[in-house]
Amino acid sequence: MGRLHEGVISVEDLKDILPPKERLEKGPVAIIECIESIPCDPCSLVCKQGAIIKPSISTPPRVDYDKCIGCGACVPICPGLAIFMVDYTYSEDKGLVYLPYEFTPLPEKGEEVIALNREGKEVGMAEVVKVITYPDKTSVVCIAVDKDLVMEVRFFRRKENGEKG
Amino acid sequence: MDSRIWQHPIIDFGERKGREIYFNFNGKPIKAYEGETIAAALYASGVRVFGRSIRFQRPRGWFCAIGKCSSCLMKVDGIPNVRTCITLVKDGMNVEYQDPRPNLPEKTEFECEHVKVETDIAVIGGGPAGLSAILSLNELGVDSLIIDENPWLGGQLIKQTHKFFGSKASYAGIRGIKIAEILLGELRKENVKSLENSSVIACYREGKGFKITAVKGHSTLYEIDAKGLLVATGAMENMLAFPNNDLPGVCGAGGVQTLMNVYGVKPGENALMVGAGNVGLIVAYQLAQAGVNVKMIVEAAPKIGGYLVHAAKVRRMGIPILTRHSIKAAIGKDHVEGAVITKLDENWNPIEGTEFEVEVDLICLAVGLTPSTEILMQIGCEHAYVPELGGHVAIHDKFLKTTLDNVYLAGDVSGIEEASTAMMEGKIAAATAAIDMGVNVEKAENLRKKSLHELELLRSSPFSKRVITGKEKVYSLMEEISCG
Numbered sequence: 001m002g003r004l005h006e007g008v009i010s011v012e013d014l015k016d017i018l019p020p021k022e023r024l025e026k027g028p029v030a031i032i033e034c035i036e037s038i039p040c041d042p043c044s045l046v047c048k049q050g051a052i053i054k055p056s057i058s059t060p061p062r063v064d065y066d067k068c069i070g071c072g073a074c075v076p077i078c079p080g081l082a083i084f085m086v087d088y089t090y091s092e093d094k095g096l097v098y099l100p101y102e103f104t105p106l107p108e109k110g111e112e113v114i115a116l117n118r119e120g121k122e123v124g125m126a127e128v129v130k131v132i133t134y135p136d137k138t139s140v141v142c143i144a145v146d147k148d149l150v151m152e153v154r155f156f157r158r159k160e161n162g163e164k165g
Numbered sequence: 166m167d168s169r170i171w172q173h174p175i176i177d178f179g180e181r182k183g184r185e186i187y188f189n190f191n192g193k194p195i196k197a198y199e200g201e202t203i204a205a206a207l208y209a210s211g212v213r214v215f216g217r218s219i220r221f222q223r224p225r226g227w228f229c230a231i232g233k234c235s236s237c238l239m240k241v242d243g244i245p246n247v248r249t250c251i252t253l254v255k256d257g258m259n260v261e262y263q264d265p266r267p268n269l270p271e272k273t274e275f276e277c278e279h280v281k282v283e284t285d286i287a288v289i290g291g292g293p294a295g296l297s298a299i300l301s302l303n304e305l306g307v308d309s310l311i312i313d314e315n316p317w318l319g320g321q322l323i324k325q326t327h328k329f330f331g332s333k334a335s336y337a338g339i340r341g342i343k344i345a346e347i348l349l350g351e352l353r354k355e356n357v358k359s360l361e362n363s364s365v366i367a368c369y370r371e372g373k374g375f376k377i378t379a380v381k382g383h384s385t386l387y388e389i390d391a392k393g394l395l396v397a398t399g400a401m402e403n404m405l406a407f408p409n410n411d412l413p414g415v416c417g418a419g420g421v422q423t424l425m426n427v428y429g430v431k432p433g434e435n436a437l438m439v440g441a442g443n444v445g446l447i448v449a450y451q452l453a454q455a456g457v458n459v460k461m462i463v464e465a466a467p468k469i470g471g472y473l474v475h476a477a478k479v480r481r482m483g484i485p486i487l488t489r490h491s492i493k494a495a496i497g498k499d500h501v502e503g504a505v506i507t508k509l510d511e512n513w514n515p516i517e518g519t520e521f522e523v524e525v526d527l528i529c530l531a532v533g534l535t536p537s538t539e540i541l542m543q544i545g546c547e548h549a550y551v552p553e554l555g556g557h558v559a560i561h562d563k564f565l566k567t568t569l570d571n572v573y574l575a576g577d578v579s580g581i582e583e584a585s586t587a588m589m590e591g592k593i594a595a596a597t598a599a600i601d602m603g604v605n606v607e608k609a610e611n612l613r614k615k616s617l618h619e620l621e622l623l624r625s626s627p628f629s630k631r632v633i634t635g636k637e638k639v640y641s642l643m644e645e646i647s648c649g
Contacts, residue, residue, distance in 0.1 A: 005468040007441075007476025007486050036473050037626040040330035042338035057332055058625040079328035079338055080474030103454060104174040120483025136340070137175045138328070155481040 008118050009033050011151050018151075019065045028070025028087035028096070032061050033154075034080060046077045076100055076138040086150050095150035096129060101141040106131050113156040115145050124149055126156055166211035167196070168431040174454050175326045175340070178429035186256035202316060203249035203260055204230070204237045205428035213413040213500045215239065215249065219265040224499050226413025227432075230423035231321075232314055232364070233401045233537065239263055243270055244383060252382075253316050253362075278385045284310040284358070286598050287377055287391035289365050289540060292320020293584040294576025295397035296348040297591030302395075303355050305599040305609050310389070311357065312379055314364035317427070318352070319345035320399055321419065322584060324426040326454070327447055334619050335585040342426075344584070360387060368394070368540050374571070375544065393571035393602070395594050396541050397587075400534035400555065400577035405439065408494040414501025418448040418531035425455045433527030437504050438462040439492050443471035443583075445531030449479050452529075460523050463490040465509055472628070492528065493520060501528055536578045546572060549642050553635030554580030562643045563636075564613065565594035566601075573598050580639070582632050586623050592616040 011018070019029050030051070032043065037058045044054040044061060051067035052074060054060075074083045075098050085098035107113055107128045115126040130142035145153045170178055183199025190207060197206035204215065204227065214224040215237040225236040232251040241247040241260050245267035249260070288299045291313030302309040317323055325341020336344045352359065363381040370376075377389040402417030404410060414433070416424075418440070421432045436457050438449045441464035449459045462479065467489050469476045476486060489509045496503040508519035535556040542548060546559040547568040558580055559567045565575055575594040576587035596613035600606050624633055 005488060007446075007469050007473065007480045009473060009477055033477065034474055036628075038330050038472055038474070038628070039332070039623050039626045040337055041332060045333065056625065057622050077338055078474075079330050080472065081478050082474040102174045104172050116481055116483065118477065118481050120481050136328075136343075154477075157483075 009035065010118070017062060019063070023065045024086070024088045027089050028072070028085055028098075029065060029068050030063050030070065030072075030074055031084045031086055032063055032074070032078075032082065033084065034078070034082040035060050038080070040079060042077045042079065043074045043083060046073050048073070072098055072132075072140065075140050076132075076134050076136070081138070084154065088147060088150060090129075090144060093147060094144040095147045096142050096144055097126075097150055097153050098140050098142045099154060099156075101139045102137065106133070106139055107141060107156075107158055111158070113143065113158055115143065115149060115153040116155040116157060117152045118154050120155065123152055126153065167209060168211070169209050170425065170429045170431050170455055172456075173429070176342070176426065176429065181429065186254065188254050188256065188258040188260060190260045191262060197254045199254075199256075201254050201428055203239070203241065203247075203252050203254045203258070205250075205424060205430055206254045207249070207260075208424060208432075209428075209430045215413070216262065217265050218411070222265065223411055224413050225411065226500070227416050227424065228420050229402055229417050230420035234417075234420075240267065245269070251315050251362075277383065280385055280387050282310065282360075282387055282389045284308055284389065284391050285602065286310075286393045286395055286595075287312060287375070287389055288395045288397060289368075289377075290320065290397035290399055290576070290578070291315070291318040291359070291361070292397060292399050292576060292587065293322050293344070293348075294399075294578075294587035294591040294594075295320070295395070296352065297588040298395050298397060298575055298595040299357055299359075300348065300351055300355070301592045301595035301612060302598065303357050305595065305605045305612070307595070307599050307602060307604050309358070310360065310391075311352075312360045312363055312365055312377070312389075314362065316362055318349055318359065318361060322348075324419070324422045325584065326426050326451055329585055331585040331623055332619060335588060335623060337585075341584060363387060365540060368544050370544055370569075393573070393598055394544070395573045395575065395598060396559075396578055397574065397576045397591060397594075398537040398540060398578045400536050400581055402530065403533045403535055405492070405530050405532045407492050409497065410495060412495045412497050412501050413499065414497065414526055415495055415528045415530065418444050418529040421527070421529050422448050422451060425457075426451060431455055431457065433457055433525070435460055435525045436527040436529060437492070437506075437523055437525045438529045438531060440464060440531035440533075441466075441469045441471060441476065441486050441488070442531060442533070443475055445529070446471040446475035446479060448529060448531060449484060450475070450482075453479070453482060453484070457527070459484045460525055461506075462486045463492060463506055464488045465491040465513060491515070495528055496522070501526055504528055534577065534581045536581065538578055541567065541572070541574060541578070544572065545569060547646060549639060551580070551635045551638050553631045554639070558639060560639055560642045560646065562640055563617070564597040565590060566597055566643075568643070568646055571598070571601065580632060580635055586620060589616050589620040589623065593620065
């Protein structure tokens with residue numbers, strides 16, 4: 001188990017639960033990075049497709065990728081901010097990462113931001129494609145990144161005044 | 166200087182702030198907003214030293230923010246020893262530093278009203294456990310009253326800006342601040358009797374019942390006769406031993422959370438978090454939301470104690486978590502200017518030569534909590550030291566009865582856990598009280614059964630193992646006592 005003791009989940013840790021390549025190529029799909037037994041179930045209750053499976057309240061959720069339609073309803077719901085959505089079909093070379101965001105001010109559509117990986121390291125640039133706000137204040141920000149970074153990028157930071165990418 | 170937060174991702178502080186007022190601090194006018202405590206208004210205007218220690222006159226500052234640590238005692242309108250962290254500021258108020266060992270004023274210039282109250286069950290403490298308990302007692306038709314010493318009911322829920330885990334019954338997915346609103350809304354709707362801003366100063370057994378004295382500011386003295394007690398007094402943040410740990414700027418993580426999330430005051434510019442349990446991880450994230458630069462989280466254990474999802478949240482923002490590291494000393498004269506961090510070996514001892522300094526003006530301690538069990542001790546409930554539950558707790562059974570008849574407990578005072586479980590315990594204790602009094606027994610039994618089941622679900626994860634071990638110890642001690 002990679003570097004879990006340092007609070008960083010890795011693709012390696014997730015390899016058994018990530019969607020297969022064929023599914024990723026079909027369209028948007030939820031990625032749930034919750035592997036511990038936390039007594040919690042809002043994700044499975046919000047999913048209208050019944051795609052998030054939780055046999056008991058303390059069992060980590062699993063996504064049935066055949067049922068998941070990539071609606072994104074689960075992304076802002078997770079109290080642990082551990083659900084993301086990815087879409088490899090956005091363009092030839094870019095994919096989308098939808099991530100939960102609780103900071104102010106919100107980025108603007110079209111803004112260039114700095115993409116961060118699970119360790120908070122800068123791994124490239126991203127473009128804000130969509131910002132979806134909700135009454136309960138967890139927003140979902142959708143950013144476009146290079147396809148090879150879709151499974152790495154999980155956060156971003158806005159550029160400081162005058163900062164170049 | 167004004168370090169109030171006007172832009173926040175979760176809370177609209179502008180909407181929350183009351184009328185602008187002025188009070189005097191050591192003779193100088195200070196701006197405040199109605200609804201702020203004296204200490205919060207002082208902090209916002211840059212005051213960091215709130216008092217001096219008795220023997221060495223060392224500076225004292227913000228620490229717990231919930232009336233438990235005594236670091237913020239000041240003289241207010243001539244009266245010494247006022248806990249400025251839970252006393253609301255008023256227009257024209259005179260606040261001053263006090264002699265660390267002050268005399269009582271010779272003449273009292275205020276009139277104190279003496280009010281007698283009778284109730285069947287007195288609930289002490291208005292946090293998640295107490296609120297759930299009083300709402301359940303009310304629903305079951307038990308005559309009851311809730312007493313709380315803070316300016317606002319809701320306990321620590323009112324500063325929990327994050328969404329809770331749990332089940333639908335325990336408000337999963339809803340922010341703590343919202344849960345407090347829901348519970349308080351019900352309380353107002355049901356016209357539940359409450360004594361707010363009132364501190365219980367003594368509690369005695371009298372006949373088959375109890376006599377409680379409580380004071381509201383210095384205006385009202387309550388004498389409460391109750392047939393039973395339900396104690397939900399919560400917990401107090403732990404201190405950690407290191408040189409300069411009393412320096413202003415070394416705060417309880419929960420105390421800092423109160424400052425920024427209840428009163429909307431930015432606690433500092435650069436912070437160090439000590440402890441990577443859930444409290445440390447969550448408060449580090451909330452500091453970042455308030456615009457504070459969290460330089461690092463240090464954790465003495467070889468691994469992070471909190472949930473991975475909470476750790477992942479701060480890590481992906483770039484906040485490092487250093488396991489097997491701890492704080493060796495705080496640096497600063499009258500206020501924190503930095504901290505010395507050291508690496509620890511396998512026996513938790515500092516490794517010489519690994520020290521380094523970080524420049525911070527805020528050190529948050531998230532190193533556990535201790536049950537606030539003083540009232541239960543005073544009335545004579547038998548106690549046991551149970552490390553898994555955070556220290557001394559009143560011995561109780563799974564229905565939350567103590568060793569004294571008609572005395573019940575719920576929430577962190579029965580063992581450190583979390584708000585979701587505290588709410589379930591509140592319901593269970595309330596149901597047990599109703600059953601013992603013979604009021605609405607069938608309904609109470611159903612509520613108790615349902616809540617026990619919910620509690621079991623909430624404790625079904627491996628993270629609850631430690632609490633369950635502690636609870637089992639306490640239950641078996643209770644069995645021994647009741648078997649004589």
